Amino acid sequence: MSINAHPELPEFDYVRPATLMEASRFLAEHAGEARPLLGGTDIFVRMRDGFYHDKYLVDVKHLDSTDELSYDPQRGLKLGAGVNMNRVMASPMVQAHYALLAEACRSVASYQLRTRATIVGNICNASPAGDTIGACLVLGGVLNVHGVGGYRQEPLATFFRGPGKTVLQPGDIVTSIEFPPAPAGAAGVYIKLGRNTWSDLSIVGVTVYGYADAGRASGYRFQAALASVAPTPLLVPALEEHLASHPINAEAFRQAARLAQAACSPIDDVRGSARYRKAMVRTLTEKALQMTWKKLGN
Amino acid sequence: MANHRITLKINGEYEQVDVPSQMTLLQMLRDKLAFTGTKNGCNAGECGACTVLLNGEPVNSCMILAVECQGAEIVTVEGLAQDGVLDPVQQAIIDHGGVQCGFCTPGVLISARALINRNPHPTPDEISEALVGNLCRCTGYLRIVDAIQDAAARQESLAARL
Ligand SMILES: Cc1cc2nc3c(=O)[nH]c(=O)nc-3n(C[C@H](O)[C@H](O)[C@H](O)COP(=O)(O)OP(=O)(O)OC[C@H]3O[C@@H](n4cnc5c(N)ncnc54)[C@H](O)[C@@H]3O)c2cc1C
Numbered sequence: 248m249s250i251n252a253h254p255e256l257p258e259f260d261y262v263r264p265a266t267l268m269e270a271s272r273f274l275a276e277h278a279g280e281a282r283p284l285l286g287g288t289d290i291f292v293r294m295r296d297g298f299y300h301d302k303y304l305v306d307v308k309h310l311d312s313t314d315e316l317s318y319d320p321q322r323g324l325k326l327g328a329g330v331n332m333n334r335v336m337a338s339p340m341v342q343a344h345y346a347l348l349a350e351a352c353r354s355v356a357s358y359q360l361r362t363r364a365t366i367v368g369n370i371c372n373a374s375p376a377g378d379t380i381g382a383c384l385v386l387g388g389v390l391n392v393h394g395v396g397g398y399r400q401e402p403l404a405t406f407f408r409g410p411g412k413t414v415l416q417p418g419d420i421v422t423s424i425e426f427p428p429a430p431a432g433a434a435g436v437y438i439k440l441g442r443n444t445w446s447d448l449s450i451v452g453v454t455v456y457g458y459a460d461a462g463r464a465s466g467y468r469f470q471a472a473l474a475s476v477a478p479t480p481l482l483v484p485a486l487e488e489h490l491a492s493h494p495i496n497a498e499a500f501r502q503a504a505r506l507a508q509a510a511c512s513p514i515d516d517v518r519g520s521a522r523y524r525k526a527m528v529r530t531l532t533e534k535a536l537q538m539t540w541k542k543l544g545n
Numbered sequence: 546m547a548n549h550r551i552t553l554k555i556n557g558e559y560e561q562v563d564v565p566s567q568m569t570l571l572q573m574l575r576d577k578l579a580f581t582g583t584k585n586g587c588n589a590g591e592c593g594a595c596t597v598l599l600n601g602e603p604v605n606s607c608m609i610l611a612v613e614c615q616g617a618e619i620v621t622v623e624g625l626a627q628d629g630v631l632d633p634v635q636q637a638i639i640d641h642g643g644v645q646c647g648f649c650t651p652g653v654l655i656s657a658r659a660l661i662n663r664n665p666h667p668t669p670d671e672i673s674e675a676l677v678g679n680l681c682r683c684t685g686y687l688r689i690v691d692a693i694q695d696a697a698a699r700q701e702s703l704a705a706r707l
């Protein structure tokens with residue numbers, strides 16, 4: 248038996264609809280045999296590996312406002328689905344107000360790949376390892392979705408259903424992701440544990456985001472999101488609650504890290520064992536909290 | 546399955562090509578147009594041997610459909626030299642001995658050209674980061690990084706003389 252390590256793409260038809268409605272209708276009419284295409288950096292891998300067998304790839308990069316990257320102090324940040332990760336990282340608005348997002352993008356693959364890879368593709372692929380998803384979750388991302396019935400919004404926090412599974416229905420196209428204005432002085436950290444410093448998929452990924460918040464007993468709000476340690480990207484509400492109600496100090500961070508460890512349910516795979524992942528979640532969450540605390544000026 | 550007729554500019558020349566949907570930019574360049582400088586190392590976005598410029602930005606040509614390049618401008622390694630004069634990154638990589646088997650070199654050169662275009666004074670760390678997607682199994686990268694830093698300096702002194 249011979250193994251083809253470099254398979255070419257199987258046959259399919261490339262479709263480029265003129266409008267969003269045309270695209271949604273086409274996708275709905277061909278449910279199960281068509282999928283939206285952005286950068287293709289997940290799709291082409293999965294087609295070559297024989298996991299995807301779609302007859303149609305429907306290019307949605309050029310539709311409506313999918314190319315838009317805009318910021319408004321009152322409304323926040325809007326990233327069109329077609330905006331690639333290098334563009335996000337290079338945006339002065341993102342660097343100034345959503346530095347965590349740029350940091351998360353920077354951890355993805357390589358420069359060349361990020362010329363094509365998009366945040367919305369990362370989200371819709373719904374891998375628990377998706378490196379930009381944690382940042383999008385803690386930043387309060389909301390997806391604009393166009394389906395056969397028109398537009399609606401889907402908060403990211405309730406978007407994921409399992410590995411590769413989301414609330415999207417046939418015909419649904421995510422056109423953009425929006426983030427509310429970032430609280431003044433907010434800071435975050437993404438720690439990606441891979442097999443090497445750059446470019447590998449994460450064994451564990453820990454995102455922490457925090458800011459001063461007079462509405463909480465501790466005076467701060469902290470959130471954490473975990474990658475590669477559960478069937479979906481995971482927010483940790485227990486950590487947020489603990490750090491809202493306890494004075495912020497080293498012991499509070501230690502306990503919060505234990506809560507993050509308790510919240511996750513990793514599996515063994517080629518990149519790491521479940522036991523190792525659990526241990527790393529605790530260590531890296533504590534580290535990320537301390538780093539964020541420093542960035543907050545403490 | 547449908548063929549698509551696309552028009553694009555490759556190394557400054559217009560080309561009209563008929564491509565099936567599933568043909569990658571890499572396949573079109575190598576198999577249809579004989580730009581064999583662009584290499585196929587992994588066909589999976591990992592190695593960077595297939596790197597070309599698409600509208601000025603480096604991309605893995607194995608991860609893009611040819612049909613997605615309708616109207617685009619592509620530069621391959623064959624398009625780096627101008628009027629028979631090597632690009633500073635090409636000359637520097639020769640001078641520094643940054644080529645061994647040479648398989649990674651076309652992709653490295655394209656990544657280096659793109660880096661210097663967006664950042665005329667890259668530090669060694671910035672060069673290493675820009676080469677994360679260009680695997681080289683021979684040189685150990687040091688000579689490549691030196692060459693790119695030197696190329697940036699040479700380009701600057703060239704520009705100063707013009
Ligand atoms: C070599 C290599 C390295 C990688 N490294 C990393 C890494 O370090 N970290 C990481 O997180 N990922 C990594 N990836 C995976 C991939 O690059 C990212 O997930 C990327 O963000 C996907 O974006 P895309 O635009 O290419 O998506 P696509 O491949 O175009 O689409 C991804 C999925 O989303 C669906 N989809 C696309 N657009 C829409 C839409 N508008 N509405 C609804 N559904 C849609 C598609 O049908 C598909 O199922 C890597 C991939 C490769 C090939």
Ligand code: FES
Binds near residue numbers: 584593
């Ligand atoms: S051949 Fe394209 S990245 Fe390896």
Ligand code: FES
Binds near residue numbers: 682683
């Ligand atoms: S010179 Fe051989 S792979 Fe780089």
